[in-house]
Structures are given as structure tokens and as C-alpha cells.
Amino acid sequence: MKLTDFSFDLPKDLIATKPSNPRDTSRLLHHISPNRFEDLQFKNIVNLLNKGDVLVVNDTKVVPSEIIGVKANNLGERSKIMFTFIENLKDGIWSCYVRPGKKIQENDIVFIYGVDCKVIKKSKRIVLVDFDSKNYEFQKNLQKHGNLMLPPYISSKRKYKESDREDYQTVYSKNLGSIAAPTAGLHFTEDLLEEIKSKQVNIKNVTLNVGPGTFSKLENEKVEENLLFKEKCFLSTDTSKFLNSVYKDPKRKIIAVGTTTLRVLETSFINNNSFEPIDTYTDIFIYPGKKIKSINSLITNFHLPQSSLFILICAFIGRANAVRMYHHAIKKRYKFYSYGDSCFLNNG
Structure with a gap:
């Protein structure tokens, strides 16, 4: 596979430089099937979750860097x-x-x-x-x-604001260690999380300290030859047991909030088709041809072309589906990248 196979043209005015306010008024693109999309607000995510499902979130906290x-x-x-x-x-x-x-x-x-x-x-x-x-x-x-490090597609357009200290953190962040936010989680509010819990949807935490492994530019044209930086990750014994019980129940779903969460889950899930507790470093790179087994659905923002994150999306739903979805998002003028909108994807 060539890196250029994962390119797309994005109008610069679709790159978000500030978050939605309130957070859950951002837009959510529900990818139902290869040719079926549903345009929602993020707060509507409650309707995509069912009793017994589990949302897995990355509880890392961005530190001044x-x-x-x-x-x-x-x-x-x-x-x-x-x-x-x-x-x-x-x-x-x-x-x-x-x-x-x-x-x-x-x-x-x-x-x-x-x-x-x-x-x-x-x-x-x-x-x-x-x-x-x-x-x-x-x-x-x-x-x-120190300041939090904003991505260059934001910092090149505006100065750092004091409000970024709060805006660029998830409401459930607690474990210090990241230099960039797990941005899929930025759409949740405290009230939305309570509404989700009231539907008897479980919320479980993992940790991946976001660093260069998540956002560094890929350098090799041959996709498979790229290596990611290692990043610290953690999944507890209790969480692994809970996820295994959900995984074995065909009526329940595991939904990863963000690509960093997914990478923790896939790192934990490598052996014997079950989740294992981990406290380690991961450099897992997921690209088409690698089967994602640990989750049913993924919530994620819209990512940069030729990035490891967009390539991961292509591995999850197929490259043709991902490109089709991104073209729909561009046509409907969804906002892209860290402070942008998000999508809800089902394992294809």
C-alpha cells in the first residue's frame, strides 16, 4: 500500500480552530452502511447506544508541554x-x-x-x-x-488562549501524561455522560498518554514500513474482566471513544481473543489488512490525510467506505481535526 492511497483534498475553511460550545452541539456523522449516512448532533449519540453497552474512554490528561x-x-x-x-x-x-x-x-x-x-x-x-x-x-x-501544545493547524491560525486549558481537555480526564488530547472525547459534557449512564450504558476507562506515536507524520511511502513512537498505556484487571463479559454477549457492544482508546484495546486483545490487563508501551500501527477484533463501534473525529489515524479508519470500515464518508462530510461541511466534528462507525 502506498501512503498516497490515503490522500484526500480538504478545503482549509473546514479545519476547526475552536471547539463547539456547548461541546455536545458539535455534529456527528453516523456511518450506517457503505452508502447510508445520518447527519446528527453529538448529543444524539444517546440514541445509538443500548442498555448493557460499554463506552470505553481514554482518561489521560493533557499536561503543559x-x-x-x-x-x-x-x-x-x-x-x-x-x-x-x-x-x-x-x-x-x-x-x-x-x-x-x-x-x-x-x-x-x-x-x-x-x-x-x-x-x-x-x-x-x-x-x-x-x-x-x-x-x-x-x-x-x-x-x-508552560502552555498546552495545540496542533499546528490551529496554532498557525491563531494564538494560544487561556480557554484552551479547559477546552483541550476531556471532562473525564484525570491521569496526567499527554501532550495532545484524545479528541473524540472532547464532545462529551457531564450532563451527556449522566444521560448515557441513565440508559444503563457502562463507561470504562483506559489510559494512553498521547504523544508522537499518535500524531507524527508518516515518512515512508510504503505504509507497512512506517513505525510509530511508543506510548504508555494502561488497562486494569477489573476493566479487562468487564470487557470480556461484554465481548462474550452478542447483545452488547463495545464502543471505543477515539483511536487512542482503540489502540489500547487492540494492544490488550492480541492473545486468545480476550482482553488482558496491560501496563506497558504500545507502538501498534493498524492499517488495512489488519483485522480489528476488540470493538463493535468507534467514535472518532475526522483526521488528516495520510495520517496513521485516517489509515486506522480505513482498516476499520474499509478504504473505499472511509473515502466515501469523508467526501460526504466535506460536502456537508463538517468541521475537521481536533476541535472539529466526529463520526460513529460500526465494525465492517
């Missing part, structure tokens, strides 16, 4: 550098993105709000820095002075 550092050269000239911190790997060592990358070299010393770090490794995609014994002080500064 973008912050400016300053590097001085031998002449005392100061350069401002934007850091996006991905993960505290161990002790004071962090992985990060740097912009502009050409200003940073190995062994450079950078100051971030008075805390110094040393660049210990620079690769094509990732930089490693070490805060050594000042790691705790740095983390406090990052929480206080």
Missing part, C-alpha cells in the same frame, strides 16, 4: 527556542521537540525560567535534555509557565 528556553553563545548573544516536552524518561532526562532545531546542538546548555539543562542527544526527530538534580524545579516551572 510547550515552554520557551534561552541559549547564550560565546558572545553572550541570546536565542529563544521553543521546547515541546514529550516525556520524562528517567531521573532528569526528558525527550522533546525543539523549534528551530538548527539552534540546538549536543552539549548546549539551555536555561528555562532559571533552570539549566544540557542537550545530551539530538536526532532527526527527537532531542534529549538532562535537568539532572533540578528536575523537580523544572517540572514546577513547566506547570506554571
